[in-house]
Amino acid sequence: MNNKDLALSLVHADTENEIINILKKEGYWDKSDDWQLYGGKENNFATIGNQKSRAEDALVEKIVNSVDAVLMAECLKRGFKTDSKEAPTSIADALEKFYNIHNGKLSNITPNERTKLAENIALVSTGSKSNPCYSIIDKGEGQSPNRLPDTILSIDKNNKLRTPFVQGKFNMGGTAVLRFCGRENLQLIISKRNPKIKIQDASDDSINYWGVTIVRRENPPQGVRSSIYKYLAPNNKILRFESDSLKLMPGNYPNAYQNELSYGTFIKLYEYQMTGLKTNILFDLNYKLSLLMPSIALPVRLYERRKGYKGHTLETTLSGLSVRLDEDKKENLESGFPVSGPITALGQKMRASIFAFKRGRSTNYTRDEGIIFVINGQTHGTLSKSFFTRNAVRHSYIADSLLVVVDCSELDGRAREDLFLNSRDRLASGELRSQIERELEILLREHKGLNQLRERRRREDIEDKLEDSKPLADVIQDILKKSPTLSKLFIKGVRLPNPFNIVNGKREEQYEGKKFPTFFTLIKEYPEIAPKDCPKNVRFRVQYKTDAVNDYFDRDNDPGKFSLYVNGTEVENKQINPWNGYINLNVLLPDNVTVGDVLCFESKVEDVSLIEPFVSRFYIRVTDAEKKNNSSNEKNRKNPSTDNKGNEGENTSHLDLPNVIEVFKNDKNWVSKEFENETALHVFEDGQGGYDFFINMNNIHLLSEQKSNGSIDSKLLNARYKYGMVLIGIALLKENNDNTEKSIEDSKNQVGNIFTHIKFTTKVLSPILLPMIGSLGSLKLDDVEIALEPEVN
Numbered sequence: 001m002n003n004k005d006l007a008l009s010l011v012h013a014d015t016e017n018e019i020i021n022i023l024k025k026e027g028y029w030d031k032s033d034d035w036q037l038y039g040g041k042e043n044n045f046a047t048i049g050n051q052k053s054r055a056e057d058a059l060v061e062k063i064v065n066s067v068d069a070v071l072m073a074e075c076l077k078r079g080f081k082t083d084s085k086e087a088p089t090s091i092a093d094a095l096e097k098f099y100n101i102h103n104g105k106l107s108n109i110t111p112n113e114r115t116k117l118a119e120n121i122a123l124v125s126t127g128s129k130s131n132p133c134y135s136i137i138d139k140g141e142g143q144s145p146n147r148l149p150d151t152i153l154s155i156d157k158n159n160k161l162r163t164p165f166v167q168g169k170f171n172m173g174g175t176a177v178l179r180f181c182g183r184e185n186l187q188l189i190i191s192k193r194n195p196k197i198k199i200q201d202a203s204d205d206s207i208n209y210w211g212v213t214i215v216r217r218e219n220p221p222q223g224v225r226s227s228i229y230k231y232l233a234p235n236n237k238i239l240r241f242e243s244d245s246l247k248l249m250p251g252n253y254p255n256a257y258q259n260e261l262s263y264g265t266f267i268k269l270y271e272y273q274m275t276g277l278k279t280n281i282l283f284d285l286n287y288k289l290s291l292l293m294p295s296i297a298l299p300v301r302l303y304e305r306r307k308g309y310k311g312h313t314l315e316t317t318l319s320g321l322s323v324r325l326d327e328d329k330k331e332n333l334e335s336g337f338p339v340s341g342p343i344t345a346l347g348q349k350m351r352a353s354i355f356a357f358k359r360g361r362s363t364n365y366t367r368d369e370g371i372i373f374v375i376n377g378q379t380h381g382t383l384s385k386s387f388f389t390r391n392a393v394r395h396s397y398i399a400d401s402l403l404v405v406v407d408c409s410e411l412d413g414r415a416r417e418d419l420f421l422n423s424r425d426r427l428a429s430g431e432l433r434s435q436i437e438r439e440l441e442i443l444l445r446e447h448k449g450l451n452q453l454r455e456r457r458r459r460e461d462i463e464d465k466l467e468d469s470k471p472l473a474d475v476i477q478d479i480l481k482k483s484p485t486l487s488k489l490f491i492k493g494v495r496l497p498n499p500f501n502i503v504n505g506k507r508e509e510q511y512e513g514k515k516f517p518t519f520f521t522l523i524k525e526y527p528e529i530a531p532k533d534c535p536k537n538v539r540f541r542v543q544y545k546t547d548a549v550n551d552y553f554d555r556d557n558d559p560g561k562f563s564l565y566v567n568g569t570e571v572e573n574k575q576i577n578p579w580n581g582y583i584n585l586n587v588l589l590p591d592n593v594t595v596g597d598v599l600c601f602e603s604k605v606e607d608v609s610l611i612e613p614f615v616s617r618f619y620i621r622v623t624d625a626e627k628k629n630n631s632s633n634e635k636n637r638k639n640p641s642t643d644n645k646g647n648e649g650e651n652t653s654h655l656d657l658p659n660v661i662e663v664f665k666n667d668k669n670w671v672s673k674e675f676e677n678e679t680a681l682h683v684f685e686d687g688q689g690g691y692d693f694f695i696n697m698n699n700i701h702l703l704s705e706q707k708s709n710g711s712i713d714s715k716l717l718n719a720r721y722k723y724g725m726v727l728i729g730i731a732l733l734k735e736n737n738d739n740t741e742k743s744i745e746d747s748k749n750q751v752g753n754i755f756t757h758i759k760f761t762t763k764v765l766s767p768i769l770l771p772m773i774g775s776l777g778s779l780k781l782d783d784v785e786i787a788l789e790p791e792v793n
Contacts, residue, residue, distance in 0.1 A: 001026065002241065003212060003239045003240060003241040004241040004243055004246075006212065006239070007239075007246070008247075009022050010022060010214065010268075011188065011257060011266070011268065012257065013270075014126055014127035014128070014133050015131070015270065016182045016183060016184050016270050016271055019186050019188075019214065019270060020184070023214065023232075028232055028234070031234075033234075035218075035231065035232060035233070036230060036231055036232075036233045036236060037228065037230060038153060038155065038175070038215060038228075038229035038230055039154055039155030039156065039229075040149070040154075041155060042224075042228065043226065044155060044228065044229050045226040045227045045229060047156075048155070048175040048176075048178055048229055049179055049227075050422070050423070051175065051176035051179075052176040052423055053423060053425060054425065055177075055180040055272065055274040055275070055277075056288050056292060057176070057292060057425045058176035058177040058180055059134065059177060059269075059274070059289070060289065060292045060378060061174045061176050061177065062174045062267060063121070063289070063293065063296075064167045064293070064378055066121045066137075066140060066300075067121065067138075067166075067296065067297050067298045067300075068140075068160060068163075068166040069140025069141050069264070069265060070120045070121060070138055070139065070141075071091070071140075071166060071297065072140065072141050072160075072163065072166065073139075073140045073141040073194050073197060074094070074098040075087050075088065076141060076194075077194070077197055077198060078198070081199065082162075082163040082165075083164075087163070088164070088165040089164050090104070090165055091104060091297045091376060092104025092105075094165035094297070095297060095298075099117065104297075105295075105322070106296075106298075106299060106319050106320065106323050107322060107323050107327070114299045114319050114323070115299070115301070115317045117298060117299050118298075118300055118301040118317045118319075119139075119301060120138060120140070120298065121136075121137070121138045121139075121140075121298060121299070121300045121301065122135070122138075122250065122300065122301045122302075122303060123135070123136055123137075123281070123300055123302050123303070124302075124303040125281045125285075125303070125306055126256045127270075127306060129278060129306055130278065131182075131272075132271075132272060132274075132278055133268055133269060133270050133271065133272060134268070134272050135248075135256075135266060135267065135268045135269075136265075136267045136269075137248060137249060137261065137264065137266050137267075138264050138265050139194075139261070139262075139263065139264040140264050140265065141193070141194050141197060141264075142192045142193045142263045142264045142265055143191040143211065144192070144204050144206040144207050144209065145211030145237070145238035145239075145240040146204050146205070146206040146211075147193070147204065148189070148191060148211050148213065148238050149238070152174070152191065152265070152267075153189070153213070153231055155175065167297060167376040174267075175229075177269055177272070178229060180269075180272055180274065181270055181271065181272055182270050182271035183271075184216055184217060185217035186214060186215065186216055186270045187215040187267065187268065187270070188212075188213075188214055188215075188266075188267065188270070189213050189214075189231075189265070189266075189267050190211070190212045190246070190248070190266040190267075191210070191211050191264070191265040192210045192211070192262075192264065193207050193208075193263065194263045194264065195208075195262075196263075206238075208242060209240040209241060209242055210241055210242070210243055210246065211239065211240050212239050213231045213233060213238050213239065214231065215230070215231045216229070216231075217229050218230055244262065245261060245262040246260065246266075247259065247260055247261075248260075248266045250303040250305055250315075253305060253309075253313075253315075254305055254306075254307055255305070256303070256305040280304050280314070281303070281304045282314065282315070282316045285302075286302055286316060286318055287364055287365065289318055290318060290319075290320055290321045290324055291321050291366055291369060291372065291379065293318075293320050293321075293377060293379070294320050294322050294372065294374055294377065294379065295321075295322045295374065295407075296319065296320040296378075297376075297377055299317050299318060299319045300318040301315060301316075301317055302315060302317070302318050303315045321365060322405075325338070325355060325365065331358075331361075332358060332362075332365075333356060333361075334356040334358055334401075334453055336449055336511075336550055336579070336580070337354065337355055337449070338353050338354055338355045339353070339447075339449065339550055339551070339554075339578070339579070340352065340353040340354070340554040341443070341554065341576055341577060343406075343436070343439040343440065343575060344439070344572050344573045344574070345432060345435035345436045345439050346415075346431065346435050347573075348410070348411050348412070348415045349410050350406050350407060350408050350411070351406070351407045351554075352407075352440065352443060353404065353405045353406075353407070354402070354404050354443075354444070354447065354450070355402070355403040355405070356398065356401055356402060356449070357401040357402075357403070359401065359457070360672070361401075362400060362403065365403065366403050368384045368385055369382045369383075369384065369403070370382075370383055370385035370388055370399070370403065370404065371383040371387055371403075371405075371406060371440065372405055372406070373406045373420070373427065374405055374407050374408060374409070375407075375408050375409050375411070375416065376409050379425075380408070381419070381421075381425065381426050381427040382427075383427070383437075385399045385400060385402070386753040387437075387440075388402050388444065389753045389754075390441065390753070391685075391737075392441040392445060393441050393444050393445050394445060394454075395444060395450060395454055395687070396684045396685045397457045397458050397685075397687070398450065398453055398454050398457055401457075402444075402450075415432060418430055418431075418432045418433075419432050419436070442575065446541070446577060446586065447579065447584075448577075448580070449550075451687065458684075458686060458687070458692070461668075461669055461672065461692075462659060462661050475719075475723055479727075511581055513546075513547055513548050513549035513580070513581065514548060514549065515548075515549060515552075515558075516548070516558075516560075516607055516609040516610070517547050517548035517560075517605070517614070518547055519545070519546060519547060519614070520544055520545075520546045520548070520605045520614035520616070521544060521545055521546075521614075522542060522543070522544055522616050522618060523542075523543040523544065523545050524543070526618040526619050526620070527618075527619060528598065528600070528619045531598055531620055531621040532619070532621070533621050533623045534589060534620050534622060535624060535626035536589065536593060536595060536622050536623065536624065537626055538626055539586050539588045540586075540587055540589070540620055541585065541586050541587075542585050542587075542618060543582060543583065543584055543585070544582070544585065544603075544616070545581060545583075546581055548560065548578070548581075550578050550579060551578075552578060552607075553576065558608050559607070560607040561605070562576050562603065562604070563603065563604045563605075563606070564585070564587065564602070564604075565602045565603075565604075566601050567599060567600055571587060571590075571601075573587070573588045574586065574587045574588070575587075585603070589620070589622065593622045594622065595622050596622060597622045598620070599619065599621075599622070600617065600619055601617065601618050601619070601620060602615065602617045603615070658690065658691040658692060658693040658726065658729070658730070659690070659693065660693045660695060660722070660726060661692060661694050661695070662697045662722070663675055663694050663696050663697060663698075664697055665698045669694060673694055677699070677700040678700060678701070678763050678766065679696045679699065679763060680695070680696055680699055680725055680762035680765070681693060681694070681695055681696070681728070681729055681759065682694040682755070682758075683729055683754075683755050683758050683759075684755070685755075691729075691733065693726060693729055695721075695722055695725055695726075697718065699721070699766055701766045701767045701769075701770070702717065702718070702766070702770065705721075705771070709770075717770060720770060720773050721769060721770055724769050724770075724773060725762055725766075725769070728758075728761070728762055729758055729762065732754065732758050732761060733758070736757075
C-alpha cells in the first residue's frame with residue numbers, strides 16, 4: 001500500500017497486534033535498518049523511562065504540547081518569531097492578543113466560546129473499554145516530515161526554551177507516555193506543517209507533505225543493558241505523502257474519523273494503561289485532567305468514541321479545574337470562597353488559593369489531593385489531604401472539603417529544580433519545600449473563615465449526639481487508681497471535656513463588603529512607647545479592620561495593593577489574610593535583628609479610587625528567642641485579640657478526655673464519616689487541642705458478640721467496647737504526640753497521619769477486643785501453669 005493508505009490503516013487500528021501485522025505485511029517491522037534512534041540517542045531509555053510515574057500525568061504532557069503548538073501557530077501566522085520582542089510575554093498575554101480573552105482566563109469567556117475554541121485540540125478515546133487508545137489531535141503549527149526528528153521526535157532540544165508564552169519547556173518531546181503504551185510502547189505520529197504560517201524554512205522541501213511514523217520500544221540488544229526507543233524512518237527519512245486533508249477528526253458518535261484535518265498533528269497512543277480511569281472519558285478522566293491542568297491555557301474537546309456507551313452527548317469541553325470551580329461556585333463552594341493571597345518562602349513568591357467545598361461536594365474535583373502546586377497552569381506536585389490534619393493546621397473536620405492551589409509560576413529556575421523532581425509530578429524534599437509547607441500551615445491555621453467553617457461543621461456533627469462525659473470520667477478515674485501504667489496516659493489528670501468554644505454574645509452576621517474600602521485601620525495600636533513584643537525566632541501577627549470585600553487584594557479588576565515597610569525597607573516575607581472585614585497580617589522578623597531592637601513598621605493600602613493611601617504605623621520590640629515545645633506543634637499558641645467584642649470573644653478549655661459520640665447506622669455521621677460495618681473508631685481534632693471520638697456502636701463484631709454471648713448484659717458489652725476503644729485511641733494519640741518529629745516527617749512523606757492510623761488500628765482490633773477482655777479477665781494462674789506444662793510422651 002502507499003504511504004497515505006499505510007497512515008490511515010495505522011490510524012484505524014486499535015490494538016498493538018493490528019499495528020504489528022500491518023508493519024510486517026509492509027516489510028517494516030523486522031527490518032532494523034528502517035528504524036532510527038529516538039532523539040538520536042542510543043541510551044534514550046534512561047531519559048524516556050525516567051519521567052512520569054502515572055499514566056494520566058504523562059498524558060497531560062501530550063495535551064500541553066498541543067496547547068503550545070496552537071499558541072505558537074497563532075504567533076507564527078502573524079509573522080512573529082516565537083522568541084521575538086513582538087511575541088506575547090506570557091500565556092495570559094498570548095490569550096489576550098490572539099483570542100481577546102480578558103486577563104487570559106478562560107472563565108472570562110462563555111461556555112459556547114470555549115467550546116468553539118476547543119475545536120483546535122481534541123482528545124479522543126477509541127478501541128476497547130478495557131484497553132482504550134487515546135488520540136491527541138491539534139490544529140497547531142504542525143511539523144513537516146523533515147522537521148519531525150528535531151521536534152516531536154527529539155529529546156533535550158531547546159525548541160521552546162526561549163518562548164515565554166508556552167506551558168511545556170522541559171524538552172522531552174512528550175515521551176513520558178511511551179512506557180504506558182501497551183507492551184510494545186507503540187505510538188503513531190502524523191503531522192503536516194500549517195500552511196498559514198508566514199515564516200517557513202525555504203530549504204525544507206517537505207513543507208507540503210504529511211509525515212507519518214511509528215514509535216516502538218525494542219528489547220535490549222546483545223551486550224546492552226537497557227531497551228531502546230526507535231521510530232520508523234526508512235533510509236533515515238520519515239515516510240511522507242501529499243494530501244489536502246485527512247479524515248482524522250471525530251464526527252458524531254461512534255464515528256472516530258469522519259471529519260477532515262488539513263494540517264496540524266495527530267498522535268495515537270495504543271492500549272494506553274491508565275489504571276482506574278478507563279471509564280467514559282467524560283467522567284473520571286475528565287475530572288482528573290481538570291485537576292492536573294487547573295488553569296490550562298486553551299480548552300480541549302473530549303470525545304468518547306468507544307462502542308457501547310449511551311448518552312445525550314458523548315463529548316464535552318475540558319477547560320481546567322479553575323473554570324469548573326468558577327462555574328459551579330454557588331452550588332459547590334462555601335460562601336466567601338475561594339480566597340487567595342500571596343505567600344513567600346526563601347524569597348520566592350507564590351500565590352495560594354483556598355477552596356472550601358460544601359459537605360460532600362469535593363469528590364468530583366479532587367480525591368486525596370489536598371494541595372496542588374501549579375506552574376503555568378499545569379500541576380507539578382501535590383500534597384495529600386492529610387496535610388490539613390497536622391497539629392500545625394488542625395482542620396481534620398474539614399480536611400475532605402479543602403483544596404489549595406499554589407501557583408508557582410514565578411519561581412526562578414533554580415527554585416523550580418529544588419522544589420520539583422525531574423519527573424515533574426512530585427515534590428522534592430529540602431529547605432524550600434519545608435518553608436513553603438510552613439507558610440501554608442500558618443495561612444490555613446489562622447484563616448478566620450476556615451476556623452469558622454470547621455467549628456460550624458463540628459457543631460453539626462456532634463450537637464445532640466454528645467453523651468454526659470461524667471460516666472466516662474468516672475470509669476477512667478477508677479481505672480487509673482487500679483493501674484499506674486494507664487495513669488501515665490493522663491499526666492494532667494482527668495478533666496471533663498468542653499465540647500464547644502464558649503461564645504459570648506451573638507453569632508457573626510452576614511458580611512457584605514465594599515469594592516473599595518472607606519477605612520483600613522489597626523485593631524490595636526502599638527506606639528513606640530508601648531511596642532508589641534515578638535520573640536526573635538517567631539513571626540508576629542497584627543490585625544486590621546476594614547469594610548473591603550474579601551477578594552479586594554486578589555481580584556482581576558482594580559485590585560488593592562498592600563505594602564509593608566520596616567525602617568523604610570519593603571518587607572517581602574509576609575502574609576495578609578482577609579476575611580469578612582478582618583485582615584490578619586503575619587510577618588517574619590528580618591534575619592539581622594538583635595534582642596532589644598525596636599522596629600518601626602509602616603503599612604500602605606492603595607487602589608485606583610484612593611487619592612491618598614491608608615497608612616498605619618506600629619512598633620515591634622525583639623525579645624529573647626522562644627523555646628520550642630516538642631510535645632506538639634504550637635499547641636498552646638494564643639489566638640490574637642480582636643475588637644469585635646460580642647461577636648467573637650472566645651475561651652477554650654484544655655481537653656484531657658475526648659468528646660465521645662456514638663454512631664449508629666441511621667445517623668447522619670454514618671455517611672458523613674464514611675463508616676462501614678467493620679469501622680470501630682474515627683478521631684477528629686477539634687481545632688483547640690482536643691479530640692472528638694466517633695465510635696461505631698453498630699460494629700459488626702460488637703453486634704456478633706452481643707448475639708453469641710447471652711450471659712453478659714449487652715449494656716456491659718457496649719461499655720467494655722466503648723471504653724476500650726477510647727483507651728486505645730488515647731494511647732495512640734499520646735504515642736504520636738510523644739514522637740512529634742517523626743509524625744511530622746511521616747506527614748511530609750505522605751505515609752498517612754495519626755487519624756488514619758487510629759482508624760486502621762481500631763478496625764483491626766475490633767474483632768478481638770471483647771473476647772480478649774472477657775477471656776483474659778477470667779484467666780487464673782492455675783490456667784497459665786497448666787498451659788505451660790510440657791507434654792509427656
